[in-house]
Amino acid sequence: MSKYTLSCLLLSALFLAACTGTRNLPEGELLYTGATIKVESKTTPKKERKALKTALTPLLRPKPNSSILGLKPKLFFYNLAGEPKKDKGFRYWLRTKVGEPPVLYSKVDLEYNKKVLQNYAENSGYFNTTAVADSTRKGKKATATYTLDPKRQYKIRTVKFPDDSSAVSIAVRKTQRRTLLKKDQAYNLDIIKLERERIDVRLKEKGFYYFNEDYLLIQVDSTVADHQVDLIMKVKKEIPALAQNQYEINKIIVYPNYKLAKDSIVNDPKATVQYNDFTIIDKNNLFKPRIFDRTLYFKKGDLYNRTNHNLSLNRLVNLGTFKFVKNQFKVADTTGNFLDAYYYLTPLPKKSIRLELLAKTNSANYTGTELNLNWSNRNLFKGAEQLTISAFGGLEVQVSGQNNGFNVYRFGTEANLIWPRIISPFKFHSASGYVPKTKATLGYEFQNRTKLYSLQTFKGSFGYLWKENERKEHLFNLTEITYASPQNVTALYQSQIDSLPSLGKVIEKQLIFGPTYSYTYTNTMEKRKKNTFYYNGKIDLSGNITGLATGANIKDGNTKKIFDVPFSQFIKIENEFRHYLKLSEDSQIASRLIVGAGFAYGNSDQMPFIKQFFNGGTNSIRAFRARSIGPGTFDGSKTTNTFLPDQSGDVKLEFSTEYRAKIYGLVKGAVFLDAGNIWLLKDDPDKPGGKFSKDFLNELAVGVGAGLRFDFSFLVLRTDLAFPIRKPYLADGNRWVLDKVSFGNGSWRNENLVFNLAIGYPF
Structure with missing residues (x-):
């Protein structure tokens, strides 16, 4: 054995010894290395014993030091750091x-x-389970052993609900159909507690405002049969009188200018307005009374229920006008069982100004900064309307890629006005905790692509936003207008148009108008679920009615114009589906599928460039440069030696999946696979191989890679390194290039490795 080998073995042995963590233990102490639970019973089936052991294991305290393959690296670093002299510095951080x-x-x-x-x-x-606890010492380590002997498990024979004639007992009895306690089900105290909670929730929906789950008693009779129990539910005798009654809503009093710092409740008749069933006390006349009629669910004479109680509070918060929302119910000073409802609302400042400095990335692989100045009025017409006017300016650069040096400068302004209601001749009702809204937008942006061209864009829209619940959201724009006009086209870009005419489409004047609709469903906020989903579907229609009404047909030379600009006529549909599989608290598999298509007709022979699909880049297929893939088998990198033009298409298919896991602290890692492409619906002589065909699956680009995510809570900085394993522009039969991967080859790395720097997760 060589001296080098012997030294390595000795160092390994010392490291292993250090990782055991027993070297620096206080005098007389032992290192606790965990516990073993044994479930031994002659009367309990093996399956039940195994399930019981699984449920018992997390209950033991304390937890032993974390270990990997028998080693305890965290304990090793704790001992390695020693006792720090200060509450800062590297040693303190390490320990x-x-x-x-x-x-x-x-x-x-x-x-x-x-x-x-x-x-x-x-x-x-x-x-009658018996348990024995013992411990074992080995050197400077100790373990614990717990042995349980569970007897045969008791099952539920019958469940008896209250049978007296009181109002509360009758209400409890009516909930029996949905009981959690079933015949022949195993007795379980946790299920009994959940049953009491269920009944309490149900009674709150039936007007029993003062009822509480603690007023329910469930007695257990285990003498009725062999290993069976009867559960007898009763309403306690000492229940307060208030809790026995159902209540209706009497007065509804709103204080929309309530201040927490001092008593702002006044009884000045001049400050009091009666509007339908509501009493509004607002001495400063800040809000129109009708806003509360639209927002609050309760009306005079309604039976109290917890759902409307919570929905009303949610809608008040969702208005975005109030800083604090407080609600109180009091027994009314009148004959009968009535409640007066009080709402104490503390407004946010009506006007505010905010300056933001943002770090951002976009789909074209550009990274940059943006400065935003936002001015807001949260109660423009005294109906909780929100007006926001913003001005912005920014710079975007491409960190890696052929467009490095072709920087993008942007500045512009945008105004948004949101009404907390649907402005429409048709009646609209939303029974959710989210206020339906009408939104109008006007905006202007000037974008300068250095050395290429400038683009002015005017935008406007008017539409509606509403949420059915926290999972389902709708956005319907009655009209969305975009007018784009190019300026300052450089000689460099014009020379490229001469050799590749399709580049001219990018700088054509464009007028796009028509309705759009988007639907989103997600349950990703439910952190306890193993499988969560996200779906977003969009449809974009432009110039359809106008095209039909004017008989526009570009094929016959009958092109129609508005303000001397041909309007775009198309239908575009896009679907995005995401799935998240939770593997543990710190790891998951995230997947995404995007399918979209756009069809131009009538007044257009092609989709407008800004409405087409793109692939590649930081949030797409990361092994390829931004917007460099396709269409189809076309290789756009050979069209120019100066910059990489954006490749666009009418059809898009994209799939991504990545394994995400926490590495340490704020550092997370991922390995991923991306695949997809774009295609044209019509032949383009400048882009051979770009048309969509039945062989589209044979034309997919595929890339793999790995990356780090630094989660600073206020932002996630993402770095990905990827390379292609399938190139659609190569000859059929040679598109898989996995066998050509050579990390040690400089020219291969320069041609294939793509580094992506981005803000946030790709999906």
Whole structure:
């Protein structure tokens, strides 16, 4: 054995010894390395014993030091750092953030853990369970062993609901159909608690405002049969009188100018306005009374229910006008069972100004900064209308790619006015906690692409936003208008148009107008679910009615213009579906599928450039430069030696999947695979191979890669390094290039490795 090999073995042995964590233990202490639970029973089936053991394991305290393959790296770094002299610096960071102190056996309470396990087993129907706790010492380490003997599990024989004639008992009895307690189901104390909560929730929907789940008693009779129980539900005798009554809404009083700092409740008749069922006390006349009639669900005479209670509060918050929303119900000073509802609303400042400095990336692989100045009026016409006027300016550069040096400068302004209602001749009702809104937008942007051209864009839209619930959202624009006009086209860009005429489409004047609709469904906010989804579907229609009315047909030379600009006529549909598979608290598999198509007709023979599809870049197929893929088998990189023109198409198919996992602290990692392409619906002589055909699957670009995500909570900085494994522009049969991957070859790296720097996750 060589000296080098011997030295390596000795160093490895020392490292392994250090990772065990016993070297720096206090005198007389042992390192706690975990516990074993044994479930031994002659009367309990093996399947039940296994399930019980799985449920019991997380209950043990304390948790031993984390380990990997028997090693304890966090404990190693804790010991390596030693005792820091200051509460800062590298040593302090290494010990407190990277390291982990030893879990000492002296902190283990065997008797307490034994009782916890025993109680859980008995609460799960294993009555008269016995438990024994013991420990084993080996060197400077100690482990614990807990042995349980659960008896045969008790099952539910019958469930009896209250049978007396009181109003509250009758209401409880009416909930029986949806009970969580089923015959022949195993006895479980947690299910019993959930049943009480369920009944309480249901009674709150039926006017029992003062009822509480603690007023329900569920008695257990285990003497009725062999390992069976009867559950007898009762309303406690000492229940308060208020909790026995159903209540209707009487007065609804709103204080829309309530101040937390001082008593702002006044009883001045001059400040009081009666509007339908509402009493509005607003001495400063800040809000029109009708806004509360639209926002609050309760009306005089309604039976109290918790759903309308919460929806009303949600809608008040959703108006975006109030800083604090407080609600109170009091028994009315009148005959009968009535509640007066009080709403105390603290407004936000009516006007505000905000300056923002943003870091951003876009689909064209450009990274840059943007400065935004926003002025807001949150109550423009005293109906909680929100007017926002913003001015912005920014610079975007391409970190890597052929367009490096062709920077983009942008500035512009935008005005948005949002009404907290649907402005329409038709009646619209939304029974959700989100206020339906009408939105009007006007905007102007000037974009200068250095060395190429400038583009002025005017935009306007008018439409509606509404949410059915937190999962489903709709956006319908009655009309969305875009007018784009080029300026300052350079000789460089004009020379490229001469050799590739399709580049001229980018700088054509464009007039696009028509309705758009978008629907979004998501349940990704439900963190406990293993599988979550996101779906967004869009349809974009432009010039359809105008084209039909004027008989526009570009094929017959009958092109129609508005303000001397041919208007675009097309139909565009796009669907995006995402799936998130949660593997653990710190890891998941995220996947995305995008399918879209646009069809130009009538007054247009091609989709307008700004409405076409693109592929490649930081949020797309990351192994290819931004907007460089396709269409089809066309290779756009050979069209110019100066810059890489954006390749666009009428049809898009894209798929991505990536494994995401936490590496340490704020650092997360991912490995991913992206695939897709774009195609044209019509032949283009300048882009051979670009037309969509039945062989489209054989024309997909595929790339793989890995990256880091630095999650700073206020932003996520993402770095991805990717390379292609399938190039659609190569000859058929030679498109897979996995066998040509050569990380050690400089020319291969220069041609194939693509580095992406972006803000946020790709999806």
